[in-house]
Amino acid sequence: MTAAGSPQGVAARSRRTVQLERRLDVPRWLPYLATLGAVAFALLVSAMILAAVGGDPIRSYLHIVDSAFGDIGVISDTMVKATPLILTGLACALAFRMRLWNIGAEGQLLMGAWGASAVVLVPLLPPGAPALVVIPAMTLAGFAAGALWGFIPGLLKARLAMNEIIATLMLNYVAALWIAFWVFGPWSEGGFQLTAQFPREAWLPRLTDLAAQVPALGGLTVHLGLAFALVAAVALWFILRRSRWGYEIRLTGDSPPAARYAGIDIARNTIAIFMISGGLAGLAGMAEVSGVVHRLQQAISPGYGFTAIIVAYIARFNPLGVIVAAILFGALILAGREIQPAGVPGMIQGIVLFSLIASEVVLRYRIRLVRG
Amino acid sequence: MDFVTIMAAGVATGTIYLFAAVGEIFAERSGVLNLGVTGMMLMGAVGGFATVVATGDPWLGLLVGMAAGGLLSLLHAVVTIHFQADQVVSGLALTFVGTGLARVLGEGLSKAGATSLLPKLTVPILSDIPIVGPIFLRDQSVLVYAGYLLVPAAWYWIHRTRPGLNLRAVGEYPAAADAMGVNVYRLRYLYVFMGGLLSGLAGAAITLAIQPGWFGDLTVGGRGWIAIGLVIFAQWDPLRAAVGGYLFGAIDRFLLDVQGPENFFGIRNPVYYDHTLTFFLGMLPFVLVIVVLVVGSREAVRKRIGAPAALGVPYIRGERGA
DSSP, rough: OOOOOOOOGSSSSSSSSEEEEEEEOOTTTTTHHHHHHHHHHHHHHHHHHHHTTTTTTTHHHHHHHEEEEEEEEHHHHHHHHHHHHHHHHHHHHHHHHHHHHHOHHHHHHHHHHHHHHHHHHHHSSSOOOOEEEEEEEEHHHHHHHHHHHHHHHHHHHHOOOOOHHHHHHHHHHHHHEEEEEEEETTOOOOTBBBBOOOGGGOOOOOOGGGGOOOOTTTTTOTTTTTHHHHHHHHHHHHHEEESSHHHHHHHHHOOOHHHHTTTHHHHHHHHHHHHHHHHHHHHHHHHHHIIIIIIOOOSSSSSSSHHHHHHHHHHTTOHHHHHHHHHHHHHHHHHHHSSSTHHEEEEHHHHHHOOOOOOOOHHHHEEEEEEO | OOOHHHHHHHHHHHHHHHHHHHHHHHHHTTOOOOOOOOHHHHHHHHHHHHHHHSSSOOOHHHHHHHHHHHHHHHHHHIIISOOOOHHHHHHHHHHHHHHHHHHHTTGGGGOOOOOOOOEEEOOTGGGSOOOOOOIIIEEEEEEHHHHHHHEEEHHHHHHHHHHHHHHHHHHHHHHHHTTTTHHHHHHHHHHHHHHHHHHHHHHHHHHIIIIOOOOOOOOTTTTHHHHHHHHHHTTTOOHHHHHHHHHHHHHHHHHHHHTSSSSEEEEEEEHOOOOHHHHHHHHHHHHHHHHHHHHHHHHHHTTTOSOTTTOOOOOOTOOOOO
């Protein structure tokens, strides 16, 4: 089927015209090439903008590479930033695969951080409980709090057909204020805007904790949360690709009418996906407070839940691809802290997302130059 | 803290919501969902503020702010209309780009001192009408009056004119509009751009008139998203959007004022004594958007009012479907 006469057909006014032809099948390599091309294009555009506002794009980019992958120490730091991105990226990828727009990973992450903190700070466990009890309890509480924050928009979407984008976004703000209340109020440490440091039993083990036995691991801050993230990615890949339920989700995402015709309970799956999605983001929050900052404070996320949207998209919703994309964006966040002006990393993220979705046109159409 | 003060302030801040919501109504009526309102508002805010800091002319700032919002919206238009990309994701990307770009351009602006503002006007005689006068017509920014003109004009344009009919046709059933000789692509570009101009205006209204100053992305905060929520609540009708905008503006102000007095009618004001409770007050507008949408969607179902039928669907000429 040709789309001649559509706006794509009017590119060149001279003899040659560009025509777009509907693709009937997509070569396997093309999506990867399109993604690579889109990212390269986005980096080029960002470089031009950087140069235009008086920056030095080449130095900035080299700086990013060097301060994110330069030696084993910073690679470890990059993985620390990638950990919450993998978990929130999975949260988004899972929901988006069913075409549920969970834009609330940020709020779900915050609630997960709060839930995990509550185990220590309320406290829900007697003081002095061993790490083998505390860590699983925090993990569970973090997942549960995130899942609850996902349940609300899931229920509103499934039962009242409410727009989930607005609902999840609004809940992000509510979650941020909820955290602010606890760190300014009941859990404030001596009037400061952060809680007391968690006891050692509530810290996720880090590689550097093994430095006494293996000196080479000294200073490496990678924590057990990374293992959570990798296991979750593999599990999710398996569920989506190999299980009957995963098939239901993919079918619902591709064609809701077909799913309804097949007798799939879309409302139930909507709520379940929102809860798992929220739970994964909650795990990211738990991993941040327990593995990195060791206390609850307002600024525990530089927008992981929003970057996750782009991570999920780059991975084309493939859970294993999320790992790769999350490491790249972890590097951008890690190195981006030192790049001036401060808005640059966010801007690059947006441009990457733009060129990614624009690049999809080559997956749907074959571009042809036609004489005459 | 009295009713008239709160409502007057509500009308002023509500004007911000109103501009953004009416702009979004135009875009969505043409079938294009643009979730990038926050990004466009920030571009308008920074464009306007940077101009007034550099030149001292708020009117020029207003123009630059609108242009900045409009230009950014064209990115969304190209990607969604030409490349048929997903409108939800493109809108989110627009938010990222607009926010990042505004922060880059706004570097150092937060240190700028007092700037000249757009003038405030009081309508003679009419402003002496009890209650209504002081709320709507006394000492309000010119932009507030621009809002009074914009809302009925937008309503009339959409519901009572030929171009408005074409606009609605393009958003409801683009294939039929196309068959009638309406250029679907051109109209969609036009109305996405118009939405961008109005979002830019909303942003510029913040920094040049209602709450001057540059505070990074907090300059706009959650207001872009609330404006998008208002569009659904307003059922794509500018008049309802204005009411909703003023109401949310009034709530913003009420939540500030309620922290002031020690007592209400002899009852201790808990917010006065425990300031951490103000965080719960801050949640109210966001919770209210959800509540309002839940209530609004049930009403819409009952009255069979829905979103424009082709909202979010790219139009591909010559292919089956709307």
